[in-house]
Amino acid sequence: xxxxxxxxxxxxxxxxxxxxxxxxxxxxxxxxxxxxxxxxxxxxxxxxxxxxxxxxxxxxxxxxxxxxxxxxxxxxxxxxxxxxxxxxxxxxxxxxxxxxxxxxxxxxxxxxxxxxxxxxxxxxxxxxxxxxxxxxxxxxxxxxxxxxxxxxxxxxxxxxxxxxxxxxxxxxxxxxxxxxxxxxxxxxxxxxxxxxxxxxxxxxxxxxxxxxx
DNA sequence: CAGTCGATTCACT
DNA sequence: GTGAATCGACTGA
Numbered sequence: 001x002x003x004x005x006x007x008x009x010x011x012x013x014x015x016x017x018x019x020x021x022x023x024x025x026x027x028x029x030x031x032x033x034x035x036x037x038x039x040x041x042x043x044x045x046x047x048x049x050x051x052x053x054x055x056x057x058x059x060x061x062x063x064x065x066x067x068x069x070x071x072x073x074x075x076x077x078x079x080x081x082x083x084x085x086x087x088x089x090x091x092x093x094x095x096x097x098x099x100x101x102x103x104x105x106x107x108x109x110x111x112x113x114x115x116x117x118x119x120x121x122x123x124x125x126x127x128x129x130x131x132x133x134x135x136x137x138x139x140x141x142x143x144x145x146x147x148x149x150x151x152x153x154x155x156x157x158x159x160x161x162x163x164x165x166x167x168x169x170x171x172x173x174x175x176x177x178x179x180x181x182x183x184x185x186x187x188x189x190x191x192x193x194x195x196x197x198x199x200x201x202x203x204x205x206x207x208x209x210x211x212x213x
Numbered sequence: 214c215a216g217t218c219g220a221t222t223c224a225c226t
Numbered sequence: 227g228t229g230a231a232t233c234g235a236c237t238g239a
Contacts, residue, residue, distance in 0.1 A: 048220070050220075057220070058220085059220075062236085062237095065235075065236075066235085067234085067235060067236090081219095081220080081235095082233080082234065082235090083219055083220075083221070083233095083234090083235095084218095084219060084221050084222080084231080084232070084233085085219090085231070085232030085233035085234075086221085086222085086231070086232055086233080087221055087222070089220065089221085091220090104220055106220085123222085123223070123224095133221070133222075134220070134221075135220095135221050135222065136221090136222075139222095178220070179220070179221095180219085180220055180221070181220060182219090182220095185220090204221090206219095206220095208218090209217085209218060209219080210229080
């Protein structure tokens with residue numbers, strides 16, 4: 001007999017720790033999105049840590065702006081940003097408060113609401129691609145800037161939460177450089193994923209944009 | 214105020 | 227593997 005996964009939501013204490021502790025601890029846990037067309041749940045398989053003002057790769061590196069202000073607030077809230085003119089990415093703010101650190105949710109395995117996710121991700125050829133990449137994950141979950149600042153440790157019916165689930169054993173966690181991060185931020189091995197999981201996105205180094213004629 | 218570029222994805226060769 | 231899509235945020239003058 002196998003014990004059922006723990007459906008209790010993670011509390012603020014979980015996120016109020018250094019981001020490099022929180023990030024790998026999220027792997028294997030269950031992200032729940034309670035959206036307009038029904039709930040979707042996924043098992044987190046890949047994340048990246050961004051460590052605030054210390055971190056040249058972080059949006060918070062140059063201080064607080066209108067876009068990133070949520071990162072400077074309390075842990076356990078979500079930071080959603082818009083990029084490349086068409087995509088959104090989902091982050092959870094980590095502690096301590098004011099440090100402006102956060103975890104980017106990069107990939108997961110959809111475990112509930114697969115039909116709904118397929119509808120939102122028509123270009124996905126396999127279910128393992130439904131949330132393989134940060135913008136794909138946000139698309140499958142219908143996450144956009146309207147959710148920026150949402151408290152994920154709030155009421156039981158909040159639009160986003162992470163359940164305790166079943167964290168993966170430490171020997172299943174891998175780490176390496178972050179994807180698409182440029183400059184000095186690229187040296188840190190702050191991307192974490194579950195070994196051999198088919199839903200983890202491929203690594204790509206940063207590629208500078210070509211100048212238009 | 215104009216210029217540059219992005220914590221990406223997709224179609225196509 | 228290469229290049230386009232697409233727009234808001236940020237930078238520096």
